[in-house]
Amino acid sequence: MKSAFIYLFLVTCCWALPFKQTGFLDFMMEEEGGSGLVPVTKKPPIFSPIPGPDGPICPFRCQCHLRVVQCSDLGLKNIPENLPGETTLLDLQNNKIAEIRENDFKTLKGLHALILVNNLITTIHAKAFMPLGKLQRLYLSKNLLKEMPTNMPKSLQELRIHENLIAKIKKASFQGMAQVIVMELGSNPLKSSGIESGAFSDLKRVSYIRIADTNITEVPKGLPTSLSELHLDGNKITKVQADRLKGLKNLAKLGLSYNEISVVENGTLSMVPHLRELHLDYNVLTSVPPGLPEHKYIQVIYLHSNKIAAVGPEDFCPPSYNTKKAMYSGISLFSNPVPYWEVPPVTFRCVFDRSAIQLGNYRKK
Ligand SMILES: *[C@@H]1O[C@H](CO)[C@@H](O)[C@H](O)[C@H]1NC(C)=O
Numbered sequence: 001m002k003s004a005f006i007y008l009f010l011v012t013c014c015w016a017l018p019f020k021q022t023g024f025l026d027f028m029m030e031e032e033g034g035s036g037l038v039p040v041t042k043k044p045p046i047f048s049p050i051p052g053p054d055g056p057i058c059p060f061r062c063q064c065h066l067r068v069v070q071c072s073d074l075g076l077k078n079i080p081e082n083l084p085g086e087t088t089l090l091d092l093q094n095n096k097i098a099e100i101r102e103n104d105f106k107t108l109k110g111l112h113a114l115i116l117v118n119n120l121i122t123t124i125h126a127k128a129f130m131p132l133g134k135l136q137r138l139y140l141s142k143n144l145l146k147e148m149p150t151n152m153p154k155s156l157q158e159l160r161i162h163e164n165l166i167a168k169i170k171k172a173s174f175q176g177m178a179q180v181i182v183m184e185l186g187s188n189p190l191k192s193s194g195i196e197s198g199a200f201s202d203l204k205r206v207s208y209i210r211i212a213d214t215n216i217t218e219v220p221k222g223l224p225t226s227l228s229e230l231h232l233d234g235n236k237i238t239k240v241q242a243d244r245l246k247g248l249k250n251l252a253k254l255g256l257s258y259n260e261i262s263v264v265e266n267g268t269l270s271m272v273p274h275l276r277e278l279h280l281d282y283n284v285l286t287s288v289p290p291g292l293p294e295h296k297y298i299q300v301i302y303l304h305s306n307k308i309a310a311v312g313p314e315d316f317c318p319p320s321y322n323t324k325k326a327m328y329s330g331i332s333l334f335s336n337p338v339p340y341w342e343v344p345p346v347t348f349r350c351v352f353d354r355s356a357i358q359l360g361n362y363r364k365k
């Protein structure tokens with residue numbers, strides 16, 4: 001049991017960024033495989049598929065294997081009853097569940113992962129998640145939720161709730177959720193005014209936040225200092241305010257592609273001293289953002305498809321050599337009004353691999 005626990009922990013921490021949903025089946029296989037120390041075929045089934053007098057029962061039409069209860073794609077309208085108490089993973093994706101009732105998860109005290117993606121959920125009872133004291137992963141994407149669920153387990157490490165109808169994130173929404181590492185909130189009808197100040201401040205361990213394809217117009221306030229990736233692509237952000245990134249000393253990737261950004265304030269880059277990748281492509285910048293020559297670690301800067309009309313020799317590189325510790329591995333400037341022949345070659349004097357630079361041509365559409 002101990003080795004299985006360690007294995008699960010490893011799976012969690014090594015589940016490679018960028019945390020794409022696609023690895024889900026692999027993850028189930030990994031869970032089923034247990035520690036890998038015991039051959040799977042020799043493991044006894046943990047609950048019998050034959051209903052005993054009062055033993056655990058595999059719900060009708062679901063498949064139960066080891067501690068995984070698989071009830072996806074069955075047209076279910078409700079959470080099955082009498083779910084086996086030992087279940088660690090419950091998969092209910094692609095059903096027609098509209099409501100989660102108070103006692104639906106009452107027996108599932110050991111559940112680690114709950115997958116409810118692609119249902120019709122509009123209502124979750126305020127106490128429904130309370131029995132799930134061990135839940136680490138909660139996947140609620142592609143539903144019809146108008147509000148963030150309440151009383152989510154404090155043990156949660158990963159919350160995916162993109163493609164819902166959530167317009168507000170309150171400070172209480174994530175209260176005490178100090179174990180969360182991954183948070184995916186994209187494709188919800190969020191506006192900046194709908195995100196309460198300090199909404200993320202309890203997420204002391206969070207390393208990945210994605211709020212893409214919403215209507216927010218600003219970088220949210222009070223982001224936790226543990227953050228290493230922040231993905232805010234496809235929003236309506238018009239300006240990057242330096243103070244919004246204050247204290248984000250662990251931030252390595254910042255995605256701001258497909259916004260309406262015309263200004264990156266002076267001092268923004270010095271707030272994020274360990275940034276390696278900055279994506280600002282598909283915005284309306286008229287100049288290269290300030291602070292790149294002084295930044296020690298930036299390696300990738302995407303600026304293509306903006307309105308940059310001039311690039312100067314001090315825009316990317318420090319005046320003297322050896323002050324930049326990391327080298328650029330990607331600079332993109334194509335699809336800007338600046339003609340590439342007007343960019344002086346000395347601009348890229350600190351870039352040693354010429355193939356890292358994509359200048360290209362600007363084509364008027
Ligand atoms: C953003 O606002 C527009 C206009 O009000 C609306 O049509 C669109 O659906 C909103 N986007 C999201 C993701 O809610």
Ligand SMILES: *[C@@H]1O[C@H](CO)[C@@H](O)[C@H](O)[C@H]1NC(C)=O
Binds near residue numbers: 266290
């Ligand atoms: C930003 O900093 C540069 C160089 O220090 C300075 O020339 C420029 O005026 C500043 N811009 C603003 C808006 O403060």
